[in-house]
Amino acid sequence: MVPAEHKKKENISEYVLYLLHAQDVIREAGFDSGKIKQYVEEHVPKEDGDKDAILSWYQNIASQMKEEGKEKEGFIQLLKEHMDSLADLNKELLRSDQEYRRNFDQAKLHINRRLNEMNGEVRNPVEVCVVSVYEVNKMRHQGQQPEEELASAVFAFQNLLSYLSYRYRQRNKS
Structure with missing residues (x-):
């Protein structure tokens, strides 16, 4: 596989x-x-x-x-579809899952801050989390350390994405 x-x-x-x-x-x-x-x-x-x-x-x-004309930048449709699916699940879980809501609330301040910093490059909280985690992973791979505030944000984002993925897997078992 x-x-x-x-x-x-x-x-x-x-x-x-x-x-x-x-x-x-x-x-x-x-x-x-x-x-x-x-x-x-x-x-x-x-x-x-x-x-x-x-x-x-x-x-x-x-x-x-x-x-799709994404040679220089942007997300291919396949990637957008998966992020949209996660964003939809995010909205659903915010209404129905208290544990998820607690995780989201812990990340919310960081999400809002990063959303402002990203100047429209992302469309929703899930994209903020994914792109931020990716950027920090890339920095670390290049031997750079993120600022403490960003590292703290990414920790919260990883927790949120982990639970979101868990619930996604549960929902899509077949």
């Missing part, structure tokens, strides 16, 4: 983060299939599955990005 498909099944937030990362990898490779193949060969562990299948998955994402 391609790692993306496993993540999609087990933890939708991780899948969305994986899609964001894939888009960055593809953009950094300049959509060059040789560079994407090199990335897969050098950075994807053997345990993650068939590298040809993984490469094919990356190439499919690259094709979607081109078809």
Whole structure:
């Protein structure tokens, strides 16, 4: 199984983060299939599955990005759909799940602050959380440390996304 498909099944937030990362990898490779193949060969562990299948998955994402005009920036429709689905579940859980509401309330101040900082780059609280977690993960991977306030926000966002993913998985079991 391609790692993306496993993540999609087990933890939708991780899948969305994986899609964001894939888009960055593809953009950094300049959509060059040789560079994407090199990335897969050098950075994807053997345990993650068939590298040809993984490469094919990356190439499919690259094709979607081109078809949708997302070569420079933005989210492909597939990514938007999953974030919209999570945003809808967020709204539902805010009305019906007290534990989720407590998690959201702990993150709310950070969400509002980040929403203002992002100047319309994101459309809803779930996107704020996902993009912020992704940005901090990317910073840490590059050897940078986020400011304490951002690190604190991301901790709250991770808790929120974790519970949201758990409830998403429960709802979509089939």
